[in-house]
Amino acid sequence: MFEHDLYDNYEFEDTPLNRDIFIVDEVYLEDYDRMMMEFFEGADYEYIGYVTPVAAIKVNRSSIELSWYPNTFDRFHEVPIRLPRDQYIACVGSWQRDEKPRIFVKSEWL
DSSP states (O other): OOOSTTOEEEOGGGOOOSSEEEEEEGGGHHHHHHHHHHHHTTOOOOOOSOEEEEEEEEEOSSEEEEEEOSOTTTOOOOEEEEEEGGGEEEEEEEGGGTEEEEEEEOTTTO
16 A cells, blocks of 8 residues: 555654644545555546644654644644554655645544
């Protein structure tokens, strides 16, 4: 999964900081990968899965500090949250296709 050359795969420690990232439920892993593989081959982009925008602020040994913005229009209300390492599944994006990184997390954490 997530093996195409156009994917950017990030390890837990290499999660991009201080930029937009999306949190996605693990139930969408296969559908997202399938859609992106088709997109890389020229198909239309298809929105897959529930997404909430966050920014990763700091990566610690056992968690990632995230800033969640419930209001994405002005980002006035910031809610700090922590993503434990054991709830993190994968982080992928594609800068070549303008696809921001998505962190797939375990359903229970959401």
